[in-house]
Amino acid sequence: MSEGHVPDAADAFALSQLMFPTTALCISVAARHGLADVLADGSMSVRHLAERTGTDEIQLGKVLRLLAEEGVFRETGPDVFANSRLSQLLRKGFPRSQYSMAHLVGEPWLWNSWSQLPRGLTTGKPGFELAHGMTLWAYLGTxxxxxxxxxxxxxxxxxxxxxxxxxxxxxxxxxxxxxxxxxxxxxxxxxxxxxxxxxxxxxxxxxxxxxxxxxxxxxxxxxxxxxxxxxxxxxxxxxxxxxxxxxxxxxxxxxxxxxxxxxxxxxxxxxxxxxxxxxxxxxxxxxxxxxxxxxxxxxxxxxxxxxxxxxxxxxxxxxxxxxxxxxxxxxxxxxxxxxxxxx
Structure with missing residues (x-):
């Protein structure tokens, strides 16, 4: 695309799709609520899965539909989901499990650090220190x-x-x-x-x-x-x-x-x-x-x-x-x- 190209509606839509901080947080939510562990028994409806995990059916469905779009979980029927190769890695104790990493990326103290990236660009300081007033290592120690x-x-x-x-x-x-x-x-x-x-x-x-x-x-x-x-x-x-x-x-x-x-x-x-x-x-x-x-x-x-x-x-x-x-x-x-x- 040349520098003189005038962006069209497709360009605007393509950029807008990059503006949602959703996937990482949804992966973390899925790990925290053990969705992949419950689905180890087989595919399940959103309603049943919400009952098993103590979650809200409407919000859970939105989380699962987005993750299925990313290849994390599979939608095998209308509002029916099953594990995928990626969601298996959200199970506790599963070989090469990333359960704990998924838990980490949704931690509020980490998200607060991301919110300070604009200030970091102008100050040169890490977002964590701007958000918490101490280094990461000091925080983890306390x-x-x-x-x-x-x-x-x-x-x-x-x-x-x-x-x-x-x-x-x-x-x-x-x-x-x-x-x-x-x-x-x-x-x-x-x-x-x-x-x-x-x-x-x-x-x-x-x-x-x-x-x-x-x-x-x-x-x-x-x-x-x-x-x-x-x-x-x-x-x-x-x-x-x-x-x-x-x-x-x-x-x-x-x-x-x-x-x-x-x-x-x-x-x-x-x-x-x-x-x-x-x-x-x-x-x-x-x-x-x-x-x-x-x-x-x-x-x-x-x-x-x-x-x-x-x-x-x-x-x-x-x-x-x-x-x-x-x-x-x-x-x-x-x-x-x-x-x-x-x-």
């Missing part, structure tokens, strides 16, 4: 229920993709000792260790309170008992595990400024001078999928984080004494950014 929702959502998202990401770097098999920095309760590191049984040992590093949660995890219990997994509780800006062959991070670098990331990298190089660094991160480029562009805005409104380009990653690594050696696709939104220390 609101245990919100913190639990956030942590569960991060775990769900990581569990859904970690095995695919781990399989994309077969060199993990020969890594000897792998340390996952900021690894939470160990989902990604567990995927690496289980994918490569010949890998000698993994070290899970995070803040002491998070490590204590990992210590009681049923999923990690066999690895802890065998000695293939050890725990390291500390602020990774202050101390990282030693005797490491490969440091890994997943969804960490985009949360921090260049200066903070350089500080972390230098700490790693000082502690294990020959260890490579492999970051599972999103890459911003012209081929980035819609998800990455959306996530970049999520980072802006929550903590002013940024998704970097490959060139920006290279600059950060160079400033810390590393050389970016390659960027590997993973068949997910993640790429694996590998860097090795310069002599």
């Amino acid at each position: 609101a245990p229920a919100a913190g639990a929702v956030f942590n569960d959502a991060m775990r769900d998202f990581s569990e859904a993709l970690s095995d695919q990401v781990a399989q994309s770097f077969p060199e993990f098999a020969d890594s000897g000792v792998v340390a996952d920095l900021g690894g939470g309760t160990g989902t990604y590191l567990r995927a690496i260790l289980e994918t490569y049984p010949g890998l000698a040992r993994g070290i899970l590093a995070d803040l002491p309170a998070v490590i204590e949660q990992a210590r009681t995890s049923d999923e990690l219990a066999p690895l802890l008992a065998s000695g293939r997994l050890t725990l390291h509780g500390a602020d990774f800006f202050e101390a990282v595990p030693s005797g490491v062959d490969t440091y890994v991070v997943k969804q960490v670098m985009h949360s921090w400024s260049d200066q903070a990331v350089i500080q972390l990298l230098r700490r790693c190089k000082e502690t294990s001078p020959n260890a490579r660094f492999v970051a599972a991160e999103f890459i911003r480029d012209t081929k980035a999928p819609r998800f990455v562009k959306n996530f970049d805005l999520v980072m802006t409104i929550t903590m002013n984080g940024n998704i970097r380009t490959e060139a920006q990653y290279a600059d950060v690594f160079e400033a810390a004494g590393y050389e970016l050696t390659r960027v590997l696709p993973t068949d997910t939104a993640f790429s694996l950014v590998e860097a090795r220390p310069r002599p």
Whole structure:
């Protein structure tokens, strides 16, 4: 379309269809009310589903019709709905479930942050801080229920993709000792260790309170008992595990400024001078999928984080004494950014 084109009615309609903040909130509503769990028994009328879930029949029908349009649920007859491949992921405990993530995207404290995006554009501050007067991390530390929702959502998202990401770097098999920095309760590191049984040992590093949660995890219990997994509780800006062959991070670098990331990298190089660094991160480029562009805005409104380009990653690594050696696709939104220390 040329710049001189005069928009017609079709253009106006196409733009108007983009102006509804509905899909994300409807997905969250569906998860909160367990619609997919109820429909696991088979298709059901809106009336029956409303009775089963204690919801309003008229409003529920509107939610389901919109979600069916997006491929989340199927309308198998007039006002009769069934699960789809996508809605199955809203079931609790279902393989690769995104129930907790769906719960998170509808949290009022997160929606309040989005409302501050116009002010953020003029002030350069994250919407969360403008809405709540504190950082996201400070808020989660003072609101245990919100913190639990956030942590569960991060775990769900990581569990859904970690095995695919781990399989994309077969060199993990020969890594000897792998340390996952900021690894939470160990989902990604567990995927690496289980994918490569010949890998000698993994070290899970995070803040002491998070490590204590990992210590009681049923999923990690066999690895802890065998000695293939050890725990390291500390602020990774202050101390990282030693005797490491490969440091890994997943969804960490985009949360921090260049200066903070350089500080972390230098700490790693000082502690294990020959260890490579492999970051599972999103890459911003012209081929980035819609998800990455959306996530970049999520980072802006929550903590002013940024998704970097490959060139920006290279600059950060160079400033810390590393050389970016390659960027590997993973068949997910993640790429694996590998860097090795310069002599």
